[in-house]
Amino acid sequence: MAVSSPPPTSPSSSEPRPQARWLGPLALLAPSGLWLLLLLVLPTLVIFQLSLVPNIRPGDVVNPSGLDNYWLAFNSTNLTVIVRSLSLALGTTAVCLLLGFPVAYWIAILAPRSRRNLLLLGFILPLWTSSLLRTYAWITILRPTGVLNTFLGTFGLPPLELLNTSAAVTIGMSYSFLPYMVLILYSSLEKLDTQLLEASADLGAPPLQTFLKITVPQALPGIAAGSLLVFISSLGDFIDPELLGGASSMTAARLIYNQFLGQTQNWGFGSALSTILILAVSIAIALLLKYGDRDAYRS
Amino acid sequence: MPPIRRSRPGGLSRRQFLNASLGAASGAALSSCGWTLANVQTTVRTDPGVLYIYTWAGYTDDELIDNFYKETGVRVIADVFSSNEEMLAKLQAGAGGAYSVIYPSDYMLQKMVGLGLVQELDRARLIGLDLLFDKFASPIYDPDNIHSLPLSWGTTGLVYNTTVLEPAPEDWDYLWNNRSDLTRRMTLLSDTREVMGASLKSLGYSYNTTNPDEIEQAYEKLLDLKPSIAAFDTDSWRSQILTGDLKVAMCYSADANEIAKQDANIAYTLPSSGSSIWTDTLAIPNTAPNPDAAYAWLNYMLQPEVAARICQRLSFATPNQAAFELLPPDVQENVSLFPPESALDKSENLTPIPTDVEELYDRLWTKLTSV
Amino acid sequence: MLQTASPNTDLAGREAEFDVELRKVFKVFNGETAVRGVEFNIRRGEFFSILGPSGCGKTTTLRLIGGFEMPSAGEVLIRGQSVNQVPAYRRPVNTVFQSYALFDHMNVRDNVGFGLRLKKMAKAEIQHSVDEVLELVKLESLATRFPKQLSGGQRQRVALARALVNRPAVLLLDEPLGALDLKLRKQMQYELTSLHQDLGMTFVMVTHDQEEALSLSDRIAVMNDGRIEQIGSPQEIYDAPKTPFIADFIGDTNLFEGHVEEADESSLLVRSQAGLDLAIERGESGADVADAPRLDRGSAVAVSIRPEKIDLHLYPPETSVNTFEGRLIQAMYLGTHVQFTVELSNGATLTVRQPGSGSERIALGTAVFVSWSPSSALALSR
Incomplete structure (x- = not known):
């Protein structure tokens, strides 16, 4: 006798159920969202909360009680430190921009297309070595009897006392962050429509005017993004200031480090300083997004 | 294995x-x-x-x-x-x-x-x-x-290159007395307690003082020396003392000893007015x-x-x-x-200090390294 | 009203007759010759087109005038002065680029005022000139928009205004209408013509669209493979093409390859490769062209007959000259006329165009006769 198989269970309705609509995006976004929440949002909130507790140390109860740490951050000494950090970061950004733009321009527009990747690779190569090692190399170059002064000496030039100055810090940081600037500027200039340069010349603009009025504005998003990246990186760098900056090299990053890993362990003050830096950088990014992006006013 | x-x-x-x-x-x-x-x-x-x-x-x-x-x-x-x-x-x-x-x-x-x-x-x-x-x-x-x-x-003291520094330093005061010669050719440790301690010792005070006046004095004295200090640096003085780019560096005896193994011209002094024993x-x-x-x-x-x-x-x-x-x-x-024991007589172990003194140290250190 | 730049005078104090002159100009890129000995003179106020298929060197020729390329050999003159050593930014010409090349970080007003600002003109004057030219191209209301906010046709007008506001001696147009849809293109063609008439400026336009060239130009230079094959009015180019290439490229035509069988003062008899005997009347308006190589018995020629010059008959016509029997294989209704394809008994196909509404249907496969007057055919030297 033939045994009839049970009818196949009816497949679920082909019409998507309401929750299916957000299930996909949720599945896609959850891992990175969780990652961001745990490793970015939560720590930032913790830092903010700690910053509201004066004199908090490991073992203390977190009991937010005021803005004292912030007032402390703005006393004259700490203000000097913050201003020094900002000016070092600005200086480094300016140097990277001035050195990086011609290089990126050359690679993106003038160099033969087939060589571009090789040239870029050459620029990124220094990033493969340890930043500490690179900084030590600068000590060897800049010290009083170092490579630079030996070189100057052979031409009968007076030696330069560069090591342990702000100039040395700027040199070291510019060297560290120049590749990032070049990469970002390159990707921006690579997209430049060269016909715009011809149009500018056609309308009577000599090369310099074309550069200032067309090339630079067209590359503005890249300039802004590269500058921001270099600025933020410089602001957070404490190896270069520490090793190259000499006796007056206290920066905000090092000050924060001292609050967490130094003797006083004043985590509250360190958190306040961190919050100030996070805010400053966030504002810079917000301004960039609002005004730096040309697409914002185009569409 | x-x-x-x-x-x-x-x-x-x-x-x-x-x-x-x-x-x-x-x-x-x-x-x-x-x-x-x-x-x-x-x-x-x-x-x-x-x-x-x-x-x-x-x-x-x-x-x-x-x-x-x-x-x-x-x-x-x-x-x-x-x-x-x-x-x-x-x-x-x-x-x-x-x-x-x-x-x-x-x-x-x-x-x-x-x-x-x-x-x-x-x-x-x-x-x-x-x-x-x-x-x-x-x-x-x-x-x-x-x-x-x-x-x-070990101890904390001064390491120097005999080819570029004469006469040999014997005490912390040497740094102040010869600061014009040593300008930008000396480093101190990147350590608040040790650097302030050296200044305290040179004033005749204890490394472990909790007297704010004494600490302020030590800070003022360091401020005098500040223009001559190349850097506050715990590590990178090593290569520069070998090349003679630095004439003298404040350091730990163990580090000095290791560098001295590489070059007979490198010598270490335990300052006569005392320093820290760690x-x-x-x-x-x-x-x-x-x-x-x-x-x-x-x-x-x-x-x-x-x-x-x-x-x-x-x-x-x-x-x-x-x-x-x-x-x-x-x-x-x-x-x-x-x-020798006699040389260690005036030296001290660093001891923990109260939080408010630590904060004073931190404030002065930030000032010292930022002005 | 806009004024063109005051005409330069040449060294002798004479006003130069031509706005643009090219003398035996060559341009070589990496061993590839893009322009081979191009020569022409463009008269003041002329609407001059350079027409040719893509890759023929027409855009390079325009770029040589604009100053974006320098000639490898030969000389370019603008208003009687050699500009071989003059960079683009110092030439009294302006260009409307194919892709418009608008500065997308500037609004319409700033785009248009760009050239004037570089001339350090007073602000009020710039404002006035920009307003005037925007009115001319009917963009007054969009002055503060950014290029990305404009339609293709509007961008085209901005590009035009940006060039015109500088009152150049010569306006160069690189495929100016190529990116527009058909309707807009027709409208812009009309506007370009009226602008040209109103301004009296010299226009040099590059295009691959023969219809555009024919309808807009005073004169057309047809380029092929880096060379100019013919320069002439639209009529000359259409009715009296000098080469088989032009006959084929301009409009539609039927070409028969063959050789001259008999030649006398007033007529030719050409035998096509397929064995057809074609009679051609030599004359001033048709037949071969005055400066073409002399055609003698045995000369290799191509015979061109325009589709609209061919008559279609259902019964044998009275004359047997240029009359052939064939079979109708296709009929296409094209609005104002009907286009037939006829297969001749020797296998060749012929395109025939007849005015009509298409109401008189002829069944496909019907035996038909085609004929044309000897004065309608052209013999073109190979």
């Missing part, structure tokens, strides 16, 4: 701080998202055949670890820290649960005892405590060695997952032969008298390693 090593062979500074990552700091902050910045300690179950130690860079080497493995069958995995504070932060953040042996310096050990982070040693399980020099039998920082075992000691110790954290192996390691380090070998190889002074006696005469007579 050979031991797994994570220590780097010697050659790095004892207190090379730049290895420290900000990651440690952010980790510390993250783990504290409870309402207390509690000493949350995680207990880690480990294989009894593996011992995790947390030590200074340059304090272990392959030979030490290999021989221990041969002797006990326990594999040692060494993680390195670059400052006492970094180690403390990691343990306080609850990230030190794997370690069964840690290497705090004297003042840090005191602080950790106060915070209840280290356990009392079971003296019955230690063999060879009686071999220590008398003065290490009951050090000030840890009477009767209840919580720790002294491993190495001791690095071995201790067992409360959360040690493998205390048996920890005691084995402590006993191993107490063995005179082992202590003598590491004294020579890693060039720091041993507190172990039996080990000292095994050393060749030239090492025994090296005054930068083993200064």
